[in-house]
Amino acid sequence: MNNKLQFDYYIGIDIGGTRTRVARFSDNFKLEKKSVIETPLYEKNPKELLEEISNKIQDLKKSNLKFAIGISAPGPCDTKMGIVKNPPNLPGWGEVRVSEFFKDKFDTHVCLENDANAAALAEYKIGSGKGYKNIVYFTLSTGIGGGIIINGKIYRGFEDSAGEFGHQIVLLNGPKCRCGSKGCLEAVSSGYAISRDALSKTLVRKSGILYEIYKKNGTIKAQDVFLASSQGDDISWKILNKAITYMGIGISNVITVFSPECVVLGGGLTNQEYIIDEIRNFVTTHVKMAPINKIKIVKSSLGDGSSLYGSILNIIELQ
């Protein structure tokens, strides 16, 4: 990759619901040093989180060298104005002028991107989607999000709102989604949905592996359901089977509409390798109009670092 810019190094910031990462990258995008902040410590206090990020940047800064700042944050974002807008994943934030804050603080170039778009860009530039022209990226995690790269550029859509793959309706009159609609992919197939279904079924059944987990921890996480399923728990298997089938539908539909050359799957749920195999099986048998046998369905190679990498790779894209 050519770096034709006038910056000596880059600072990347990935604001997440659980963790916020701040890192320094060389002028050719190698990670040099990283700090992690527990985001919930600053819940409902975005300004304090931004101050803490600034402290980390001060520690990472190299004196007398020119740097730019790239930020990725949960959507929705106004990327042109650099504003994070009431993200469901950051409760109590409201609208926060993130770019302006860092511009004022460090008097340098700052750019903001939605985290799923940033991840898609990183996978396209240096990850599993490298070498293709049009790719889509799915994050399958507590929520389900996505990003679209067309001709090597992030496709943002009207008011930065494209790529909300988790909010396709896959089940008419299905479970309520946190977006306010019903039967969205996220409400049926996400880590949150798996955990919700496991909890409600377990509280009725009051026996079995999941109930033991519930008694111990007071809750059931998606990863508990994977574990129970691998130990032969029938209810867990059914919950996962339903979730993965609808994931297959959501991913098939994006392929049918977009016909990308490559689909990159990231997010915590893909740590269960068999999910990717199941999705690949589903789309291969259900997608008929796109050349499905030539379309690559691959796991993210950057893992949970994809948005952080994307935040700085986005700087050169936007110049």
Add this chain to the structure above:
Amino acid sequence: MNNKLQFDYYIGIDIGGTRTRVARFSDNFKLEKKSVIETPLYEKNPKELLEEISNKIQDLKKSNLKFAIGISAPGPCDTKMGIVKNPPNLPGWGEVRVSEFFKDKFDTHVCLENDANAAALAEYKIGSGKGYKNIVYFTLSTGIGGGIIINGKIYRGFEDSAGEFGHQIVLLNGPKCRCGSKGCLEAVSSGYAISRDALSKTLVRKSGILYEIYKKNGTIKAQDVFLASSQGDDISWKILNKAITYMGIGISNVITVFSPECVVLGGGLTNQEYIIDEIRNFVTTHVKMAPINKIKIVKSSLGDGSSLYGSILNIIELQ
């Protein structure tokens, strides 16, 4: 629109399952003269249809003036090579090298486009989608198809297969689709699906308005179901209600994924004006992530001429 090309006029050809249109357009894209061929007269004889089209072109030609030929045809098409590839809507065609045929015949510039893409382009350039940057076009007819315009250009996807909106899966384990999959939007909400459901229900019920139509005509068309519904037939209303609800899902999902500024609805089913109102109501209440109140949902203004216009407008796009 500027016409900076070296052609004095254009010939547009729109090959359809029912009718094929051949027309002459001025250098500034005004329709001058049009001929219509009944396509089924040449069923399974694509070469004979192409010969008949050539005869029409001979009649339309102006001596000593330079012209180009634009063709729209049912997909799938290889637009680069100018090949129509086993279109389900033209039974018995196989692969036909349409562009080569007319190039050899008239020794001029020829370009081919999928009919839904051509229609989308025409709506973007001179129809209901004029003035927007990113639009999607749905054709709601016997089948359901679509086209995508991004930054004013047709988005074709991998091997020209993008925009197959009718083959999103909207109903898990739903009715078989002619594409080979199950529960596709086309298998649930198209004119074909409405007609199929009406027929199967009527043959069980053996009474009512639809049964009278069936006895008279030996079949039930989608337009019969609209008529019966308007006359208070309860079964017709239920069939249409289901079809339109799933249309709402399919269109909502494309909006959620793409976030276009404008959705243009064309095809025979949109002649029932209330369908557009129903779809608008559905998407307004179900799409939460895109700025749905700012996104225009409008009827095609070019009607069944959109693909024909698109065929010639595509010539200047591709140069």
